[in-house]
Amino acid sequence: VQVCKAHLPAGRVRALVINTGVANAGTGEPGLATARASCEAVAGLLGIQADQVLPFSTGVILEPLPVDKLIAGLPAARDALKVDGWYEACHGIMTTDTVAKAASRRVTIDGKTVSVTGISKGAGMIRPNMATMLGFVATDAGIAEPLLRQLVREAADESFNCITVDGDTSTNDSFILIASGQSGARFADASAPGYAVLRQAVIDVACELAQAIIRDGEGATKFITIAVE
Numbered sequence: 001v002q003v004c005k006a007h008l009p010a011g012r013v014r015a016l017v018i019n020t021g022v023a024n025a026g027t028g029e030p031g032l033a034t035a036r037a038s039c040e041a042v043a044g045l046l047g048i049q050a051d052q053v054l055p056f057s058t059g060v061i062l063e064p065l066p067v068d069k070l071i072a073g074l075p076a077a078r079d080a081l082k083v084d085g086w087y088e089a090c091h092g093i094m095t096t097d098t099v100a101k102a103a104s105r106r107v108t109i110d111g112k113t114v115s116v117t118g119i120s121k122g123a124g125m126i127r128p129n130m131a132t133m134l135g136f137v138a139t140d141a142g143i144a145e146p147l148l149r150q151l152v153r154e155a156a157d158e159s160f161n162c163i164t165v166d167g168d169t170s171t172n173d174s175f176i177l178i179a180s181g182q183s184g185a186r187f188a189d190a191s192a193p194g195y196a197v198l199r200q201a202v203i204d205v206a207c208e209l210a211q212a213i214i215r216d217g218e219g220a221t222k223f224i225t226i227a228v229e
Contacts, residue, residue: 001172003035003055010051016136016176017042017055017074020095020121024057024065025171034067041071045078058121058134058172059095090119093134097123099216103208105201109194112185114141116201120209124218126165133213135160135175137205141198142181144188151202152177159206165217177202 007013017038024031039053057065080088090100104117122133143151156175187195215223 001174003032003039004174007039007051007054010049012052013054013178014048014052015042015046015054017053017070018093018134019057019059019065019070020093021059022057022063022065023059023061023172024063026062027064030064034065037067038065038070041074045074054176056134056172056174058093061171086117086119089136090121093119093121095121095123096218097121097216099212101209101212101216103205103212105205107197107201109141109185109197112183114139114183114185114198114201116141116198116205118205118209120160120213122213123216124165125168125170126163126213126217133160133170133173133175135206135209136178137176137202137209138178138180139198139202140180140183140185142183142186143179143198147187147189147195148177148179150190151199154199155203155206158203159210160213163210163214165214165220175206 019038024035027034035055035057036050038055040050042053043050086102086104087100090102094100101120102118104115106113106115108114116137116139118135118137120133120135126133137155152175155177160175185194185198186192187198189195211223214220
């Protein structure tokens, strides 16, 4: 989380590197060094800058990240990159999850087809304001950065920030919203035509992913929604 926060202001993010099994949390300076090393390794493979890579780790807390093993697996991960690799990705980020979690929406805005697709993981140590969960949502819409920052907060507040499984807290919670602009649909601000449709699609995907975490809660037998007025 600390390395991601340091890298985000540097410019455009080009890659995410995600590992499961070890959270690399509570590991101090050595943990920060291994997180940075994973970013540098990805950057070297892809020909980008290290601060254009965001690292995510989930799993056991206080265990050191086996960064050599992670780096050794990167060439295969790069070779497996593909446009429709969401199915493999949502399985790859599972820890104690019993089912993979993915959601997608497709909307038409000003004659252009816009897709919103995401994956998440999490099953326990969940309380409001996220916990032991990772969520990654991407859209091929082009969204100005200030509007994107606003949207990711709005989506989180209506989804991941509302859920709880057992009331426990955690360390590595992350929710990422990516906008590639590949569809040609562009949104400079919230008043742009069609933005309300896109915003709702993003929130719908985030809510479906968050609710999937609840349904897969460790030992959960019921799904309960509480409405507060």
